[in-house]
Structures are given as structure tokens and as C-alpha cells.
Amino acid sequence: MNAHCGRAKYCKEQAMYNDYARPNMNPPNVVSFARGDVTGDRVPDHVYLTGIMTPGSPFIQQITLLVQDGRSGMLTSVPLRENSGYNPVVFLGDFTGNGVDDILISMTSGGSGGIMYHYIYSFINNTPQLLFDVDVYNEQVQYEVHYQDDYKVKVVSLINHQTYIIDISTKDSGYLDEIYDENGKLKSPISGFVNPLSGLYPVDFDSNNRYELLAYQKIAGRYNADSLGYVLNTLGWLDDRFVLQDQYVAIFGYEGSN
Structure with missing residues (x-):
């Protein structure tokens, strides 16, 4: 049984993702989900974070952004540079002022410094564009x-x-x-x-x-x-x-x- 399917809001999203995921002994799970128009066509889209659960631990690996176009059903997968951590969360909101939701991804590294990883993507016309990169911020x-x-x-x-x-x-x-x-x-x-x-x-x-x-x-x-x-x-x-x-x-x- 999916680790999250005791939480009602995740069950439908996990079932939809299973249609996409290839058979695997330890397949990805949906670890966070949000719904909103990120492609700019005024039709709500489905935005997932998926990852490989670690048995007996909250640590999650291979965290990936997955967007399902609300109009066409097309799925687009976006790998993340830092893709392992704890408590990955996706948030949708307009950061650029164009009236279309952007995608904020946050996760905790788990280190003693309390360091977190954050990325913001625009997804207009199903094209991912990185707007905020935690590594660039830390360098600048x-x-x-x-x-x-x-x-x-x-x-x-x-x-x-x-x-x-x-x-x-x-x-x-x-x-x-x-x-x-x-x-x-x-x-x-x-x-x-x-x-x-x-x-x-x-x-x-x-x-x-x-x-x-x-x-x-x-x-x-x-x-x-x-x-x-x-x-x-x-x-x-x-x-x-x-x-x-x-x-x-x-x-x-x-x-x-x-």
C-alpha cells in the first residue's frame, strides 16, 4: 500500500501517477501535490513531487517535479539538481506578475545547519524555466x-x-x-x-x-x-x-x- 494513501488527498494523485511510472520494485510515490494553472491556458494543471521512499525513514530520494497538463493530459518530468532530503513541498503562486502560477519547490537537507533546497519554475506552454536556483542565490x-x-x-x-x-x-x-x-x-x-x-x-x-x-x-x-x-x-x-x-x-x- 502507498505510504501516503492513508491521506485522502494523495490517493487519487498517486493512482494517476502510477499510470505514468514504469514498473519498479521500489517505484516513486507522490510526496506533494498542488493544482493550479501553471501552463497559462487558464485550465488547472496537476503538479506533483514524486520520490523514492526510504523504508523506516522520512528521507526521500530521487525527488522529481512532474506536471500533468490539465487540458491535454500530457506529463512532463523535470529532474532537480538537489533531489534528496526531507519534507519536500510544492507551492503554486504568481511570482512574476504575469497572472500565471509558478512552482516553488522546497525541501530540507537534514544537516545540522538547517539548510534547505529551493527552486522556482515557470511552466508556461509546458516549458520549464528555472526562475530561482538555491545554488545561484548562495553564490551571489x-x-x-x-x-x-x-x-x-x-x-x-x-x-x-x-x-x-x-x-x-x-x-x-x-x-x-x-x-x-x-x-x-x-x-x-x-x-x-x-x-x-x-x-x-x-x-x-x-x-x-x-x-x-x-x-x-x-x-x-x-x-x-x-x-x-x-x-x-x-x-x-x-x-x-x-x-x-x-x-x-x-x-x-x-x-x-x-
């Missing part, structure tokens, strides 16, 4: 993180030349004593880092039925578990690509009012 959006005297950490965003200062004076004394002398001076230079993309969320900030993207990246200090905050980037479609619109740094609070 770079940061520098350096500890400063007086219990400060400087975060520099290289893409837009913005600098942010994080006050870490509220961290516990054991942490600070390892880094600073009694006068608040660094004992030695320390650099941190910003993780690759760890979350990409569709948000219609302007309430105009056109989605923007909200991207999360964790700021880490001496090691990955040493979280200092998050960089939040908002991205919007301009001409033929997503561009940075706004950028914020979110930090953690602390107990007490002093």
Missing part, C-alpha cells in the same frame, strides 16, 4: 562576520554593502571570558559566518496577488550552534530575475529588563 549573496572589541559582532552584507552590529554583551560570562579580556578587548581575531539559505517563504507583501520571497539565513559565531541571529532578505521579481528589495538582521532577546 555573501557575508563577512567579525567579532569586535567591546562585545560586538560586525556583519557585512557584500551584495548591498550594508553593515550590522550585534551586541553580544548579554551572553553568559563563560562564553565572553573565552573571547575577551577583562577590558572587553578581543584576545585574538575571531570570524563567524552566515549559513546558506535555511528558509524561503512566499509572502504577498503588497496584497496584489504577486508573491515576493522572504529568505532566512542564520548568523553563526565560532561554530554553527553558536547562533547570533538571522539575516532576512526580501526578494522580488524585476524584469527577468529576483532582486534584493530589503534586508534586515533579527537578533535574539534575553530575559530581564536591564
